[in-house]
Amino acid sequence: MKLSFAYGFILVLILCSGSILLKGENPEQTILGKWEEVSWEFERVNTASNQMSIELEENQKKEIYKNLIIHDAEVWEFSPEKELTLQQSGKSTNTKLNWTMKGRGHILELKYKNLPAETYQVQQLTNDELVVYFNFDLQIRGLVKIKFKKVENESYAKKI
Amino acid sequence: MLRKYSNHRTIGDNIKLGGLTAFSAGMVNVLSLIVFFAFTSNVTGHFAIFAQEISSGNWFQAAVVSIWILLFFLGNFTSNFLIIHGNDYIGRYLSHAIPLILEVLCLLIVGIYLQNFYTESLHETEFLISLLLFAMGLQNGLTASISNSTVKTTHLTGLTTDLAILLSMFTKKKFRNDKSLVDKAHLLMTIMFFYVVGGVVTGLFYNFIGNSTFFIVCVVLFIIILYDYYKLSMLRFAHRKQLSVKNKFTISVVEYEEEKKKTCNSN
Numbered sequence: 001m002k003l004s005f006a007y008g009f010i011l012v013l014i015l016c017s018g019s020i021l022l023k024g025e026n027p028e029q030t031i032l033g034k035w036e037e038v039s040w041e042f043e044r045v046n047t048a049s050n051q052m053s054i055e056l057e058e059n060q061k062k063e064i065y066k067n068l069i070i071h072d073a074e075v076w077e078f079s080p081e082k083e084l085t086l087q088q089s090g091k092s093t094n095t096k097l098n099w100t101m102k103g104r105g106h107i108l109e110l111k112y113k114n115l116p117a118e119t120y121q122v123q124q125l126t127n128d129e130l131v132v133y134f135n136f137d138l139q140i141r142g143l144v145k146i147k148f149k150k151v152e153n154e155s156y157a158k159k160i
Numbered sequence: 161m162l163r164k165y166s167n168h169r170t171i172g173d174n175i176k177l178g179g180l181t182a183f184s185a186g187m188v189n190v191l192s193l194i195v196f197f198a199f200t201s202n203v204t205g206h207f208a209i210f211a212q213e214i215s216s217g218n219w220f221q222a223a224v225v226s227i228w229i230l231l232f233f234l235g236n237f238t239s240n241f242l243i244i245h246g247n248d249y250i251g252r253y254l255s256h257a258i259p260l261i262l263e264v265l266c267l268l269i270v271g272i273y274l275q276n277f278y279t280e281s282l283h284e285t286e287f288l289i290s291l292l293l294f295a296m297g298l299q300n301g302l303t304a305s306i307s308n309s310t311v312k313t314t315h316l317t318g319l320t321t322d323l324a325i326l327l328s329m330f331t332k333k334k335f336r337n338d339k340s341l342v343d344k345a346h347l348l349m350t351i352m353f354f355y356v357v358g359g360v361v362t363g364l365f366y367n368f369i370g371n372s373t374f375f376i377v378c379v380v381l382f383i384i385i386l387y388d389y390y391k392l393s394m395l396r397f398a399h400r401k402q403l404s405v406k407n408k409f410t411i412s413v414v415e416y417e418e419e420k421k422k423t424c425n426s427n
Contacts, residue, residue, distance in 0.1 A: 010233075013226060020223035027220065028282040082280070100280040103197040103289075104209075104224045119197070 027105030027125055034077045034151035035130050041145040075151065084110060108132060120146075162260075162388040163253040166308045171343040174311050175350050177384070181303050182313040182351040184380045185296060186358025188267070189314075191373055192292050194366055195274065196285050200292035202315035203232045224286055231290045235297020238262070240305045253392055257385050259302040264378045264385075266295035271374030310344075313351055323348045 075087040078099060086095040097112040101122075108120040123145070124131040130148040161177045164170075189201035199205055206225050213222035239259040246255030270288050278284060296314045303311040312318065326345045329335040336342070365373045 010230070014230060017223040017226045017230070020219050021227070024220035024223065026282060101282045102280075102285055104213075104221045104286065105282055106221070107197040 027122070028101050030125050030127065031078050031101070031108075031122075031130065032080055034075055035148035036075050036151045038147040038149050039145075041147070042143075076148065161384060162256040162306070163392060165252060165256075165306055169307055169310075171347065174307055174347050176387075177303060177307065178311040178313055178347055178351045179354040180380060180384050181299055181311070182355040183358035183361075184377050185299060185314040186355040187362040187373070187377045187380070188292060188296060190359040190362040191366065191377070192289060194363070195371065196289050196292075198228075198285075198289045200289060201296045202317070203229050203293070204315065204317060206232075228290055228293050231294040232297040232300075235294040235299075236301035236304075237297075239298050239301025243302070243305050253388060256302065256306055257388070259298045260381055260385050263295045263298045264381050266291045266298075267374050267378050267381070271371060271378070274371040274374070310347070311351070313355065316352060316355060319348050319351060323352065 074089045077085040077087065079085070082098055082100060084097050084099040086097070088095070095112070097110055100109045100111075101107065102109055102119075105125075106122050108122050110118045110120070112118075118134070120132040120134050122130070122132055128150050130150070132146050132148075133143045134146065161173055161180075164173055185201045189199055192198055192200040206229050210222055210225040210229065213219075213225060242258050243255050246258065249255075250258075270291055273284075273288065278288075300312060300314040303313050323345065326341060326348070329341065330345070362373055365376060369376075
């Protein structure tokens with residue numbers, strides 16, 4: 001009796017997981033479309049004070065941004081062809097790079113030309129909101145949190 | 161290493177098996193972390209992630225993680241199933257070697273797929289992680305089953321606990337003089353050492369040969385399989401030789417007695 005319960009539990013778990021996988025939305029599909037940056041928050045900055053939110057010094061910012069692909073983009077557009085278009089403010093040319101998702105969909109990897117790949121941890125991904133973390137190895141000990149909101153599709157807006 | 165079972169195993173058998181399998185597990189875990197950003201030789205973290213994803217309402221990710229855990233479970237189940245049922249039909253060595261052969265097959269599939277077909281889609285990543293978890297389950301189930309749960313090489317949580325307890329026990333002289341405890345400490349330290357070495361070696365190899373590092377893990381596992389095959393062949397050869405010498409001796413004794421009878425009869 002107990003044994004059949006154990007086997008039954010495993011079977012139910014397999015069936016539930018299988019049906020969620022078949023019907024549920026893959027993070028790779030959820031992320032598709034245009035995302036607008038809402039905020040950049042720096043966490044755990046090296047400082048003597050106990051302040052939680054800290055203004056970065058200009059030289060710190062420069063050092064952080066120096067090797068970062070995405071630093072001055074405002075809109076990120078993920079295409080199904082695994083291409084990410086970064087639209088920058090005040091610039092007519094867009095930067096294009098490749099994106100992939102790893103793990104269980106919790107890692108966003110960005111590749112640009114021959115530069116080393118940048119990996120972001122996807123903290124939250126819903127139809128309206130995307131929150132990613134990027135880990136720095138510089139004196140900015142800790143994380144940068146980038147928040148996005150979904151930009152409505154132009155054609156969809158026109159329809160409305 | 162493989163052909164002996166439960167209490168018939170010596171500490172030497174366990175150290176050899178533990179060292180080599182821990183080396184391969186360390187390699188696989190670091191490889192999967194580099195390539196897929198996921199651990200594959202242990203499931204403790206996956207249980208925590210499973211709970212976290214459920215609490216966050218991320219049902220798709222929770223389902224993925226539950227399938228991964230189930231595949232590790234299935235690997236362990238398959239290993240022990242083959243060992244306890246296969247023993248009567250295909251012999252002890254083969255029933256113990258088949259889980260390792262299946263593990264090699266899984267790793268080969270992952271290695272070949274990564275080199276030739278991988279497009280870095282999430283579905284592929286999730287599937288390949290599943291295969292690696294199944295492979296690690298096979299290995300863990302095998303080592304734990306044949307060693308009476310003495311050797312577990314794919315994760316170090318329990319091992320670290322056991323080692324810490326042992327080392328604290330060794331602060332008393334009577335435990336320091338207990339050979340079985342000292343042997344156990346040697347085994348645990350060997351597993352820990354080789355697991356870490358496997359990880360370091362993988363990190364270095366990956367920089368030069370990339371995904372082909374999976375094939376090196378296969379070579380390590382083949383060494384375990386062939387080591388016992390070689391030993392078994394040598395034993396059979398020695399046994400046959402012993403038998404033939406014995407037969408020759410018996411024949412010559414019989415011939416001598418027959419000749420003796422003939423001479424007696426003629427007289």
